[in-house]
Amino acid sequence: xxxxAVVLLSGGLDSATVLAEAVRAGYECxxxxxxxxxxxxxxxxxxxxxxxxxGAVSHRVVSVDLRSIGGSALTDDLAVPETPAPGIPxxxxxxxxxxxLALALGYAEVIEGRDLFVGVNAVDYSGYPDCRPQFISAFExxxxxxxxxxxxxxxxxxxxxxxxxxxxxxxxxxxILGVDYSITVSCYQADDRGLACGRCDSCRLRRAGFxxxxxxxxxxxxxxx
Amino acid sequence: xxxxAVVLLSGGLDSATVLAEAVRAGYECxxxxxxxxxxxxxxxxxxxxxxxxxGAVSHRVVSVDLRSIGGSALTDDLAVPETPAPGIPxxxxxxxxxxxLALALGYAEVIEGRDLFVGVNAVDYSGYPDCRPQFISAFExxxxxxxxxxxxxxxxxxxxxxxxxxxxxxxxxxxILGVDYSITVSCYQADDRGLACGRCDSCRLRRAGFxxxxxxxxxxxxxxx
Numbered sequence: 001x002x003x004x005a006v007v008l009l010s011g012g013l014d015s016a017t018v019l020a021e022a023v024r025a026g027y028e029c030x031x032x033x034x035x036x037x038x039x040x041x042x043x044x045x046x047x048x049x050x051x052x053x054x055g056a057v058s059h060r061v062v063s064v065d066l067r068s069i070g071g072s073a074l075t076d077d078l079a080v081p082e083t084p085a086p087g088i089p090x091x092x093x094x095x096x097x098x099x100x101l102a103l104a105l106g107y108a109e110v111i112e113g114r115d116l117f118v119g120v121n122a123v124d125y126s127g128y129p130d131c132r133p134q135f136i137s138a139f140e141x142x143x144x145x146x147x148x149x150x151x152x153x154x155x156x157x158x159x160x161x162x163x164x165x166x167x168x169x170x171x172x173x174x175x176i177l178g179v180d181y182s183i184t185v186s187c188y189q190a191d192d193r194g195l196a197c198g199r200c201d202s203c204r205l206r207r208a209g210f211x212x213x214x215x216x217x218x219x220x221x222x223x224x225x
Numbered sequence: 226x227x228x229x230a231v232v233l234l235s236g237g238l239d240s241a242t243v244l245a246e247a248v249r250a251g252y253e254c255x256x257x258x259x260x261x262x263x264x265x266x267x268x269x270x271x272x273x274x275x276x277x278x279x280g281a282v283s284h285r286v287v288s289v290d291l292r293s294i295g296g297s298a299l300t301d302d303l304a305v306p307e308t309p310a311p312g313i314p315x316x317x318x319x320x321x322x323x324x325x326l327a328l329a330l331g332y333a334e335v336i337e338g339r340d341l342f343v344g345v346n347a348v349d350y351s352g353y354p355d356c357r358p359q360f361i362s363a364f365e366x367x368x369x370x371x372x373x374x375x376x377x378x379x380x381x382x383x384x385x386x387x388x389x390x391x392x393x394x395x396x397x398x399x400x401i402l403g404v405d406y407s408i409t410v411s412c413y414q415a416d417d418r419g420l421a422c423g424r425c426d427s428c429r430l431r432r433a434g435f436x437x438x439x440x441x442x443x444x445x446x447x448x449x450x
Contacts, residue, residue: 032294063290069257069332095331098371102327106320107294129376138367145363146323151354 002026004113005159006104007056009033011046012186013206014119014162016054017170020177021161022117023055029117031056032107034100035063042194046185053183062103069094097130101139101158108156109147116143117159123166136160167209175215182218195222227251229338230384231329232281234258236271237411238431239344239387241279242395245402246386247342248280254342256281257332259325260288267419271410278408287328294319322355326364326383333381334372341368342384348391361385392434400440407443420447 005027009015022029033047044061051059097120104116120131129135136158143156150156162170174181186206187196196203198221210217230252234240247254258272269286276284322345329341345356354360361383368381375381387395399406411431412421421428423446435442 060293062293063288064328065288066331068285068287069328070335094334094373095327095371098330098367099324099327102320102324103289103294105323106291109319110295129373130371132370134370135367138363138370142323142360142363142367145357145359146320146355148319148354 003115004028004030004108004111005115005117006108006111006113007031007117008100008104008119009047009050009056009059010119011043011050011184012119012202013167013174013181013184013209014121014170015047016050016179016181016184017174017177018117018119018159018161019050019054019056020174020179022115022159024177027115027117028113029056030107030111030113031059032104033059033061034103035061036096036099037065037067042190042192043185046183046194049183053180060107062107064099064103066094095130097128097135098139105143105147105156109149112149114149114154114156115159116156117161119162120160121162121167121170122164131163133160133163136163166212167205168212171209171213171215175213180218182220186219191222193220195220197222228340229253229255229333229336230340230342231333231336231338232256232342233325233329233344234272234275234281234284235344236268236275236409237344237427238392238399238406238409238434239346239395240272241275241404241406241409242399242402243342243344243384243386244275244279244281245399245404247340247384249402252340252342253338254281255332255336255338256284257329258284258286259328260286261321261324262290262292267415267417268410271408271419274408278405285332287332289324289328291319320355322353322360323364330368330372330381334374337374339374339379339381340384341381342386344387345385346387346392346395347389356388358385358388361388391437392430393437396434396438396440400438405443407445411444416447418445420445422447 005022007019007022007029009031031051033044035044048059122132140158144150185194186202188200188202189197196219230247232244232247232254234256256276258269273284347357365383369375410419411427413425413427414422421444
């Protein structure tokens, strides 16, 4: 056992793979989902399933209502784009990963863990500033000075094991770790049953990932895209 | 006009003074209160009053329910201490300032502001790791890499104008800026009308501050402490 870890779970493919990695590495994993008013509510149900299925010892949900400050197609009433556009996508949630890691850090303090796991990925999400390695490093430095444990000399680690992997590599790794991707939901506009639209950016990336990995796509689609 | 700023408001004495400073400096101030499940709910009402009174152009409240991850006398059912103890107080909320600044940063991105104001203070709150200058610097560095604006080369600034001031110095500065401290609430266990207990750590610090500043204490107490 290498200690307690907080694992951020979105209910999607990436964070499920991260949890499987953290469990395999021997951490006592406490998963944390953040309900930030996202439109794809079935993600939260998926996160709870993934937590139980992959062996986390606890699962918590923290609610943050970002709707009062707006700013993203994932929380506002903007249309989710179905064709990729250059630059930072409108589905970018302002400071989302900063916020999620802040919550994970607070929870780590409470459970006296010093390891945070997050499924950020710089390859497929190159348009998101808070998915880059320099963001992870900067947050890790912040954690040392922001916390009681850090102030007392214990070091926090922010693990982002997927950061340099392609979607296909993530999927291949997850298959080796025994992740059942049929219970994960990646779609930006999944329906109440967690069925994917097959058309949004996230669905396209995911489907292409299974194809590139040479793995049969277990995603439950609402209709063929 | 020096641009738009997000000013974190708690409803207390310190953040009211910070808002007055930011308004005086010429910023278009958008105040932000964070409802993190604190027991002293009248703080939130005070924050809205302070925002309007001191000239912020908007006021928003973001709700974050920290009760699911616990860890503080301010959100749990622990007793609020009435005698100061050495070390980090039990009223410390895990990663609170990291979380509050993360929300302020997200909001700044939405309104296209690059200045954040926060009332942290290293003198009276020396036991809180996230009230130290190195925390503010580390968050400012994080902001550059965490955001769209930062990634595009615009610099964020985290202003903590009270960080080196004593409570008495803060009060003297606020009086010069015209802050009406009677509308602020600092008490950890203020009642529904915002009346202070006069006995908790926060009340003691505040009362001593007015005494040291030689300023008549306008605080509305529920009873004499």
